[in-house]
Each structure stands twice: as C-alpha cells, then as structure tokens.
Amino acid sequence: MESRRKIIGFFAHGLPLLATLLVLAVIGVIIANFVIGGVPAMSWEFLTEAPRNVNTEGGIFPAIYGTVLLVFIMTIAAVPIGTITAIYLAEYAKKSSRFAQFIRFAVNTLAGVPSIVFGLFGLGFFIQTIGAGIDDFHHASKMSNLQEIIVVAPSPLANSVSAPVSEVKQFLRNTDESLWIEQIRRLSHYPDGVDAVVNTEQVMTFLEARSAPGWGKPNILWAALTLALLTLPVVIVAVEEALRAVPQEVRAASLALGATRLETIRKIVLPNSLTGILTGSILAVGRGAGEVAPILFTGAAYSLAELPGLKDQFMHLGYHLYILSTQSVNVDDTRPLQFATTIVLLGLTLALNMVAIMIRSRIRRKNKKN
Amino acid sequence: MTDQPQGKQASQIQKADTSSLSLVKKERRLGEWMIEKGIYVVSTLSVIFIFLIFAFVTREASPIIGHTFSGESSDAASTLSPEDRTRAREIVGSDYPILLHDSKIAIDALLHDKWEPNSAYPRYGIWPIIIGTLKSTFVALLIAVPLSILAALYTAFFSPVRIRETIKPIIELLAGFPSVVVGFFCLITVATFAQTVFGFEFRLNSVVGGFGLALAVIPIIYTLSEDALRSVPDSLQEAALALGATKWQTSYQIMLPAATPGIFAAILLGLGRAFGETMIALMAMGNAPIPSWDVFDPARTFASTIGAEMGEVVFGSSHYHVLFFLGVVLFVFSFGINFITEFYIKNKLIRRFRGNE
Numbered sequence: 001m002e003s004r005r006k007i008i009g010f011f012a013h014g015l016p017l018l019a020t021l022l023v024l025a026v027i028g029v030i031i032a033n034f035v036i037g038g039v040p041a042m043s044w045e046f047l048t049e050a051p052r053n054v055n056t057e058g059g060i061f062p063a064i065y066g067t068v069l070l071v072f073i074m075t076i077a078a079v080p081i082g083t084i085t086a087i088y089l090a091e092y093a094k095k096s097s098r099f100a101q102f103i104r105f106a107v108n109t110l111a112g113v114p115s116i117v118f119g120l121f122g123l124g125f126f127i128q129t130i131g132a133g134i135d136d137f138h139h140a141s142k143m144s145n146l147q148e149i150i151v152v153a154p155s156p157l158a159n160s161v162s163a164p165v166s167e168v169k170q171f172l173r174n175t176d177e178s179l180w181i182e183q184i185r186r187l188s189h190y191p192d193g194v195d196a197v198v199n200t201e202q203v204m205t206f207l208e209a210r211s212a213p214g215w216g217k218p219n220i221l222w223a224a225l226t227l228a229l230l231t232l233p234v235v236i237v238a239v240e241e242a243l244r245a246v247p248q249e250v251r252a253a254s255l256a257l258g259a260t261r262l263e264t265i266r267k268i269v270l271p272n273s274l275t276g277i278l279t280g281s282i283l284a285v286g287r288g289a290g291e292v293a294p295i296l297f298t299g300a301a302y303s304l305a306e307l308p309g310l311k312d313q314f315m316h317l318g319y320h321l322y323i324l325s326t327q328s329v330n331v332d333d334t335r336p337l338q339f340a341t342t343i344v345l346l347g348l349t350l351a352l353n354m355v356a357i358m359i360r361s362r363i364r365r366k367n368k369k370n
Numbered sequence: 371m372t373d374q375p376q377g378k379q380a381s382q383i384q385k386a387d388t389s390s391l392s393l394v395k396k397e398r399r400l401g402e403w404m405i406e407k408g409i410y411v412v413s414t415l416s417v418i419f420i421f422l423i424f425a426f427v428t429r430e431a432s433p434i435i436g437h438t439f440s441g442e443s444s445d446a447a448s449t450l451s452p453e454d455r456t457r458a459r460e461i462v463g464s465d466y467p468i469l470l471h472d473s474k475i476a477i478d479a480l481l482h483d484k485w486e487p488n489s490a491y492p493r494y495g496i497w498p499i500i501i502g503t504l505k506s507t508f509v510a511l512l513i514a515v516p517l518s519i520l521a522a523l524y525t526a527f528f529s530p531v532r533i534r535e536t537i538k539p540i541i542e543l544l545a546g547f548p549s550v551v552v553g554f555f556c557l558i559t560v561a562t563f564a565q566t567v568f569g570f571e572f573r574l575n576s577v578v579g580g581f582g583l584a585l586a587v588i589p590i591i592y593t594l595s596e597d598a599l600r601s602v603p604d605s606l607q608e609a610a611l612a613l614g615a616t617k618w619q620t621s622y623q624i625m626l627p628a629a630t631p632g633i634f635a636a637i638l639l640g641l642g643r644a645f646g647e648t649m650i651a652l653m654a655m656g657n658a659p660i661p662s663w664d665v666f667d668p669a670r671t672f673a674s675t676i677g678a679e680m681g682e683v684v685f686g687s688s689h690y691h692v693l694f695f696l697g698v699v700l701f702v703f704s705f706g707i708n709f710i711t712e713f714y715i716k717n718k719l720i721r722r723f724r725g726n727e
Contacts, residue, residue: 114646
C-alpha cells in the first residue's frame, strides 16, 4: 500500500514537471532554430536594403518600414480609445453596473474574435463601405455625366448599351487603372463612334476624378484601423489594471481637497498610471506587429517599388515571411532570407512583449500591496 | 488722468474679475460634464464594434441565404428550367454554383463534400472544411490540454516560488510569438522532423498543423488554468494537509476539482483560439479540402480557407459571399464560446480570475 502510494506520488510529481519541461524545451527549440538558421543571413544590408530580383535577394527594409508605419497608425487609433474606455471602467462605472458589465463582455468578445474575421470586417466595412463611400461622394456629381456617356456611346465599359450606373461603378472599382486607359482607347476607336470620340474626353475627365480619391481599395490606413480594433481589448485590459493599481486613498485625498472627479483622474490617477498606459501600448504594438491574418486582404502587398504613404499598400514582415515561405519563386533558395526575416519579426515582438511583461509584473506587485 | 477714474476702473476690473471667475467655474463645470459624457460615449465603442463586425460580415454573407447572387451565378441560375433545377438538386454542385433562388438547394450545396471554387462549375461544399477544422482543432487540444494543465499544476503547487516566477513569464512569452512565425516553424522544422521520424505520407497534415495550433493555445490554457488553480482558497489545501493528505493528493484530489470551472473555461477559450487561428493552419496543414477524417491527411480550416482565397476572389461573386459565410460561422462560434465562458464563470463566482487577466 505504502509503496503503491509512493509510485503514484512519483508520477504525480513527475508528470507536471515533465510537461513543464517539455513546453519550455519547445520554446527553446523554436528560438534556437531561428537563431541558428537566421543569424548567418543577417547583415546590415539585409536590414537597410530593398528586396531585389523578385524578393530572392537583397534586404527587407520596406517590410520593416511598412510594419513600423502600420503599428504606428494603429497605436494612434487604439490607445486613446482603449485608455478612455479603461478610465470609464475603472473610475466611473459602479461594480454592479449592468452597462459596465455589458462593455466588459463586449471587450472580452472582441478579444476572442478570430483575427481573420477582423480582416473580413476591414474589407467589408473600411474598404467596401467607408472607402468606397468616400470615393462615391467625391465624384457623385460626375455620375450623371457618366450615365450620359454610357448611353450615348455603346461602350465597352459595360456589356449593354445602357449599363446601370451601379454596374459601371462596380466595374470601375474592380478594374485596374491601366485597364481603364485601354477601355478609353477602344472607346475612341469605336467604328460608328463620332459621339464616342467626342465623349472620350468626358470619360477621361470622369476617370481622373474617379481615380483621385481611391479610398475604396486596400491600403495601410484601413489595415491599421482593422488592427486597431483587434488590439483594442489588449489596451483596455492593460490600462484598466494600471488604473486600479493607483491606491484608493490617493483618490480620496484629492477629492477631499476639493478636486472634482475629472481633475482627480487627470492630475492624480493618470500621471500615476502612465507606465500602465505604456504597457498597454507596447503589448498592443507587439500583438499588432505580428498579426498577418487581418492585413492579408486589407492592404499588405508582396512587393512594392516605393515606400508607402497613407493611401498605398505596404510590405509587412509577417506577410513577407508568409509569401516567401509558401508562394515565392524559389522557396528553398530563399530559406536563409526567410529565417532572417523571422528573426527580425520575432525579435521585434518578443522584445516588446518582454518589456511589457516586466513593467506589468511590477504593476501587479504594486496591485497586490493595495 | 486723475486718480478717481482710475480707482473706479480698478473696482470695475475687480468686479469683472470675480464675475468672470464664476463664469470660468461654470464653464469648467460644463466642460467637465461634456468630457465625462464623452468618456461614456467612447467607452460604448467596444460594444458598437462588436455589432458592426457582426452586421457587416453577415451583410456580405447574406446573399447566400435564400436570394440571388450578383454576377455569374444569378445569370446561370435564372436560365435553368424547373427540371434542371430538380436535377441540380439531385447532383448538387455538378451544375451551376449554389442555386440560391432556393434556400434548400443552397443548404444542400453548402453541405456538399466538394470545395472547388475555381473550377468551371464551381462548387462550394463546406463539408471538407468542417471536417478539417474539427480534426485539427481536436489534435491541437489533445496536445495542448494535458500539457498546459499539468504545467499549470506544477507551477501552481509543486514548484518553488522563484522557479514559478521565471517559468510563468516564459510560457506567457509563447503567446507573444506571432502565429506566422509558429506556422513557419511547423512548415519547415516540425514537418521535416515529423516526416523523417514517423514517415508521414504527406509532409503537411493535420497533425503537424494541430501541433502548431497547440503551440498557440498552450499559453492561453496554461495561464488561465494556473490562475484558476491559484485562486482556490488556501484553506482547502491547509485543511487537506492537516488531515494527513500528501501534497500531491491535495493538489489532484482537492485543488484540481475545485478549480474545474476555471480550467473548463480555459479549455473553451483555447478551443476558440485553435478554431479561428489562420496563419498556422494556412502554412502547416497542406491546405487541401479533402473530406477525410484521417488526421494524417492534409486539411484546411474555416479560417485558412478565407485567408487563402479571399485575396483573389472577385468582389460580389458567389465565392466572395461564401467566404464571408465562413467568417460568420467563425464569428458566431467565438461569440458563443465567449458567451458560455463568461456566464459559466459568473455562475461559478470566479469572475476574479478573468478580471485580473
């Protein structure tokens, strides 16, 4: 009996230890794997140069730039909203408040939504609705002109003589600008087309106006806003935790001295929880920098000649890695580049996470004291 | 200028000062009121976003429920005679894409076992995708659940405090690994290793992908289980020890059962993550839509299908709407999981455990 108990005890102690060691070993293997594979390919040129020869040579500077710009815009969008929500939850909402519980539920749900669904939302909402809406608004006045053009000249822009405006809009939105030019050319050489020739200029004017805003396409702004939604819960949770770490007595003292609630928050609570807001931002940036699924079809691009502005698509470290390792011209030959890209991405996110975890554990210790 | 008017002016200024002071106070009060309302409004944004996500993803998917698609399919479907439609119902998908004039046919077509969106006669049967998602999620949980709960037991009860303080952040660091990196690791290292050792017929399959998903899920289940285990009152442990139980008996027979609801919630959240994970499934699972329950076959999941195909899809086509429909499934599933977890936890009165996280 006693020996049986000892044997069970041995396993009861041993299995948890074994499991823990196994998990730690896997983490170690992952890191070692990338360090060994990637460090030889790492160089100053790799970090500062653009890719050459269909991404099989050269560096990843545009991808680093794109990732940094992306998370920068994302942070500007997510941190203020997240901080304000956290202020409401920590400072204003009563514990029993139904409304606050509702918000908390929404935040938790938001945290659990698969990242690819955010991508779909970005496509359906930011690009197809907001972006296309801005575009439509921008040239709404030109629309009637267009209809005239289409009706007068049986146009290759649409298949039938009187194409509905919606169809033409759809066509223009989905078609490359270079193709438009092609269409125009065909339009002007239309056999019976005196009218058509006359109208070419009009069509050109319209198309120029049409192409001016161009928000209804994937770009870095929509991708960043999509990511901001995804990282919002991260910010909210981290900031709320930091706000709660400010001792209640400090608030009481401030209120007793005649300060209003808002003044207390602004001058006492927020300055005392700046590190927490910082943690939230860092965690959000770390999370956002590594997410690829939401940007797959909201703005990431395989290869770009120039560094992106707000309305352009962008290169991204994670997306670059995904493309290089699964769809590139020569997957095996670019292996060292893939490993080196991984090191940069992993180094970026892990460094951010480690800093955040360190600050966080300090806050937690403070929290426990209260 | 004499002194008198100056004095008058001065007193006037003084008067103006006091009145403006109260004005400032009033303004400030109004300002504060507005700012506080603003805080209130901004804090509702999270709720609004959830609604928006649901509304827009559903809106883009809605054409497949009972109504016509724009473009190819509606033209194709409208030219069919009733006999043809009946025949199409019998051999769903072998004719035109989902015949959405008829929601019954649509459902049949969706549950068909061929996913061939790019063939001349596209078919959108999601059965292979359902199977792929289920089996890879199952593999992931089979690996992740025992490992992470045992690890949680170790750091919660068996390890010295200092070791716990080191191990916990390291495992949490795993959560910070971008999923594309984990996917890449599985694609290159794990797949090759597994094929050499076990001789898999397919290099990329549900086991390799499931292992990757497990890596993504382990930190979630571990952290939440550990918190659940540690939030069990110490008095239970002390009582058990005082009655002569050993350390491990207390841990397994008293503490573990007491933490069951929290651990169950942790597993559920892990399940949600594995179910919806995109990049790992996309890179390490072989991506073939085969209706096979064999875990050593390649597979694809809901998320990886969207990720792989949404980039090239024609806006407004059947394919586009069906992909959004897959997104609705993912959203509803994750929402359901969170709903259960949230209310399960609340019922069991261990809200603390997520409140701190």
